[in-house]
Amino acid sequence: MLTLTEIAENPHRLTTRLKPHGGSDVVLRPLTHADTGRLAEFLDALSSESRRFSTFGGYDLATAQELCDAIARYDKLRLVLEDVPSGRIVGLLEFSLALTPADIARYQDAGIRLTGTTDCRFGPTLADDYQGRGVGTLAFPLVTEVARLLGRTRIILWGGVRADNPRAIRYYEKNGFRPVGFFTEADGSRSLDMMLDLRPAPGPAGASTNVSDGVVTLSPLHVDDTDAHLAGEDELLVRRLNGGPGTRAGTEAYFRQCMEQWATGGPLRAFGVRVGDQAALAGTIDLRFEMPGLAPGQVNIAYGLYPAWRGQGLATRAVHLVCQYATAQGATQAVIQVDPENPASAAVAHRSGFTRTARIPDADGTRFDWYIRDLNESSGERHSAGDPS
Ligand SMILES: CC(C)(COP(=O)(O)OP(=O)(O)OC[C@H]1O[C@@H](n2cnc3c(N)ncnc32)[C@H](O)[C@@H]1OP(=O)(O)O)[C@@H](O)C(=O)NCCC(=O)NCCS
Structure with a gap:
């Protein structure tokens, strides 16, 4: 099983080059300490709608610095998408290996017992001009591979997905997440919990795992x-x-x-x-x-x-x-x-x-x-x- 320290020491282990349809290549790789400036530019350029869907502590250099300082120090793994010709960061895919009591309680209400050791949280954000072009889906196999390498068998959405974010809901659905239940945010808006189970489904010819x-x-x-x-x-x-x-x-x-x-x-x-x-x-x-x-x-x-x-x-x-x-x-x-x-x-x-x-x-x-x-x-x-x- 990979650890966050091993990933930070050898980011190449999780680096993949993707070829989006009708655009330049992008590289998906772990965030590194050298990314602070470019990450700040990525955050700063996010539209107000993207900020509403993906909420960060801030959208400036100080936040970017915090995210880079957190590499291999807590429970988070952050991957970035980098546009190859320009070197611009065009996406941030975040994993958390810790669950919150609120997550555990909401899923419990839906009859699902979350397990801190084998579940993880995931939250993706693409630059506005990269959304809706299939890039998130192209990156998704690596997302599941990373979760598996970290010893995780289920992925839940980090903070859920807002009910008025149909593109993200569709994105999760088409990548295998299933809805778990709705909940109400502090501001009264509705969000949806969704979960992806990575354990193999029953195989062909009735070869169930049980x-x-x-x-x-x-x-x-x-x-x-x-x-x-x-x-x-x-x-x-x-x-x-x-x-x-x-x-x-x-x-x-x-x-x-x-x-x-x-x-x-x-x-x-x-x-x-x-x-x-x-x-x-x-x-x-x-x-x-x-x-x-x-x-x-x-x-x-x-x-x-x-x-x-x-x-x-x-x-x-x-x-x-x-x-x-x-x-x-x-x-x-x-x-x-x-x-x-x-x-x-x-x-x-x-x-x-x-x-x-x-x-x-x-x-x-x-x-x-x-x-x-x-x-x-x-x-x-x-x-x-x-x-x-
Ligand atoms: C969510 C996000 C990561 C998805 O990545 P993406 O590359 O845009 O997703 P894809 O293009 O691979 O897939 C999006 C799907 O939604 C569909 N879609 C796009 N706009 C839609 C809309 N308004 N209503 C319904 N479906 C929509 C697309 O057609 C596509 O489905 P299809 O392949 O069946 O046609 C990205 O859009 C993003 O960063 N959004 C802003 C931040 C955000 O919402 N993050 C999630 C927080 S929970």
């Missing part, structure tokens, strides 16, 4: 699962997580990496194994579509249940479900690598229709038994543990 057999439900691991995971984890499980044995920071970092993989459609798909009406976290199961030693079409499965949930057939159910998901994603063969000293795991592999094929040393020389299952309909049905729906 799969369930009515007893066990698999859904993507989330950083909010950290407490339940730390409470359930025992020594058997700590080896499976990259973050080191049972530290909060390590677990959170790993879960965030899992979320980033979901958000970007990466090769790791890590699920929480959830049970019962409350969807209690009983363990984790993950798929790796890329791993040393895997042949094309093969996917690796690794699982672990917390002690209180073992011995009830839940891992077998989870393996069947994850195989359904992997099949829908195009995998043709599933692999479970079992430590020969772990008979419980070998039993799950057997019960889930896997056959032991070989004992293969992994990268650090540890030997694992490879269990393989062809992911076709008949093997899935033959070994079905429950009633997959």
Whole structure:
């Protein structure tokens, strides 16, 4: 996950050249300390209407100086659009990684629980002569990429959008935001909250990110699962997580990496194994579509249940479900690598229709038994543990 300091140290990491239709190229890049003067010119030139839609503390050199001084110091990331031939700043796209109590309360009223660690706020402003030319939309893929790189899975509008700003509302709508609810500004005018969810929608061929057999439900691991995971984890499980044995920071970092993989459609798909009406976290199961030693079409499965949930057939159910998901994603063969000293795991592999094929040393020389299952309909049905729906 990128930090604001890393971005400030290496702004090139987030620099993209855009080619607006019928105009000169623009570069989208992080604001830098050298931008103060040009940013002041940008703010100063904004019309009164633009200032009403995008409100800044001021529109002069002092404000520009403040924004530049804030680089990597608080919770804000500011990107600018720079017209290439002239070097003029023609847009300012702002992110805030912090939420306000007012945001949290408004969204709560709409039934949405905002999360400070995975939600962010976004507010764009283009120079008047750049509005309505598709430039905001052209820049939008980088906006979502930046949010993802910062570990965010949802974007809300910074301060909402005024109800009498149809162009901005249309802009957000066409870039995937959905309306959340109206609220009244201090001056009595109406504004609209809108939100964009970056988590992947259900994929093709019914490949939802959630799969369930009515007893066990698999859904993507989330950083909010950290407490339940730390409470359930025992020594058997700590080896499976990259973050080191049972530290909060390590677990959170790993879960965030899992979320980033979901958000970007990466090769790791890590699920929480959830049970019962409350969807209690009983363990984790993950798929790796890329791993040393895997042949094309093969996917690796690794699982672990917390002690209180073992011995009830839940891992077998989870393996069947994850195989359904992997099949829908195009995998043709599933692999479970079992430590020969772990008979419980070998039993799950057997019960889930896997056959032991070989004992293969992994990268650090540890030997694992490879269990393989062809992911076709008949093997899935033959070994079905429950009633997959
Ligand atoms: C909001 C803003 C960032 C959008 O960027 P942009 O480059 O102008 O947006 P785009 O041109 O990509 O898209 C605008 C869409 O609104 C449509 N639109 C323009 N004027 C409109 C109007 N009066 N009513 C309805 N739709 C309108 C455009 O046709 C386009 O939609 P389309 O592609 O379906 O035809 C930019 O206009 C801006 O900086 N506005 C002033 C500041 C502001 O309002 N910021 C947002 C604060 S919440």
